Amino acid sequence: MSPTLTILGCGSALPTRQHFPSSQIVEMRDKQYMIDCGEGTQIRMRQMGLKVARLGHIFISHLHGDHVFGLIGLISSFGMLNRTADLHIHAAPDLEKMLQPQLDFFCEGLPFNVIFHHINPRAHELVHEDRSVEVYSIPLKHRVPSCGFLFREKARDRHIRRDMIDFYNIPTWRIPKIKQGENFEMPDGEIIPNERLTTMPEKPKSYAYCSDTAYSEKIIPIIEGVDCLYHEATFMQNEAVRAKSTMHSTAAQAATIALKANVGKLIIGHYSARYNHKNGLLNEALAVFEKTIAAEDMSVYEI
Ligand SMILES: [Zn+2]
Numbered sequence: 001m002s003p004t005l006t007i008l009g010c011g012s013a014l015p016t017r018q019h020f021p022s023s024q025i026v027e028m029r030d031k032q033y034m035i036d037c038g039e040g041t042q043i044r045m046r047q048m049g050l051k052v053a054r055l056g057h058i059f060i061s062h063l064h065g066d067h068v069f070g071l072i073g074l075i076s077s078f079g080m081l082n083r084t085a086d087l088h089i090h091a092a093p094d095l096e097k098m099l100q101p102q103l104d105f106f107c108e109g110l111p112f113n114v115i116f117h118h119i120n121p122r123a124h125e126l127v128h129e130d131r132s133v134e135v136y137s138i139p140l141k142h143r144v145p146s147c148g149f150l151f152r153e154k155a156r157d158r159h160i161r162r163d164m165i166d167f168y169n170i171p172t173w174r175i176p177k178i179k180q181g182e183n184f185e186m187p188d189g190e191i192i193p194n195e196r197l198t199t200m201p202e203k204p205k206s207y208a209y210c211s212d213t214a215y216s217e218k219i220i221p222i223i224e225g226v227d228c229l230y231h232e233a234t235f236m237q238n239e240a241v242r243a244k245s246t247m248h249s250t251a252a253q254a255a256t257i258a259l260k261a262n263v264g265k266l267i268i269g270h271y272s273a274r275y276n277h278k279n280g281l282l283n284e285a286l287a288v289f290e291k292t293i294a295a296e297d298m299s300v301y302e303i
């Protein structure tokens with residue numbers, strides 16, 4: 001299955017009727033990864049009827065309220081729902097300092113562990129890895145230390161050809177190695193080449209999340225060629241001065257980054273509450289980069 005991105009909130013600091021603060025879920029190779037957890041995250045999950053049994057990791061871009069205020073509510077509800085699996089939170093060290101006292105006060109006897117992993121938002125490095133996905137930090141330019149996240153699928157196994165397995169009578173225990181590219185040796189010594197037994201796997205996908213940030217070309221080498229880029233577009237061009245002073249981006253700037261990094265598609269979000277319609281932002285981005293989509297809360301996009 002192709003990876004997906006579920007937007008729970010794509011507004012900025014002030015929630016509006018259409019847009020909650022930042023939160024999204026990346027679903028890649030049967031696992032779910034949350035990025036940011038603004039206020040209302042769990043409400044959006046409930047509204048969507050989203051099941052998050054495969055959510056084990058939450059990545060926090062930076063310590064502004066619109067990216068973290070949803071954590072305590074979400075964790076408390078996980079407790080009431082009798083979650084037992086560990087929950088890993090990857091964030092700058094100060095988050096643990098602030099969240100742990102809240103957990104101690106409100107979430108005594110939680111039936112699962114909350115495990116903090118400290119990340120350095122100023123470094124581009126591997127912050128998490130499992131069997132099928134790697135996650136890297138992307139240093140951003142914002143009023144407080146801030147980093148985006150780059151998700152890279154690892155190479156998939158080759159697809160086995162059932163008919164060939166039956167034809168050559170290959171025992172089940174040989175199949176995992178064949179999926180990884182091994183040839184098969186028949187009892188009489190004949191070698192059956194792997195290409196006859198398998199077909200090519202899907203190309204691994206990549207996704208980059210870049211919010212919150214001022215326009216920064218420094219991120220381009222890191223996100224070069226990703227299949228999908230989510231980049232903040234807080235303001236329209238007539239607010240470019242304000243974008244710069246608050247260290248946010250305009251829609252055209254987001255699109256310029258997408259164009260220069262040669263990404264497959266761009267999803268813009270983190271809209272300022274001043275805009276009732278996202279069309280102005282979308283049109284400014286489209287003028288620069290035509291493969292742009294304007295994010296909407298409670299929408300699912302293919303990566
Ligand atoms: Zn923000």
Ligand SMILES: [Zn+2]
Pocket residue numbers: 062064142212
């Ligand atoms: Zn911020």
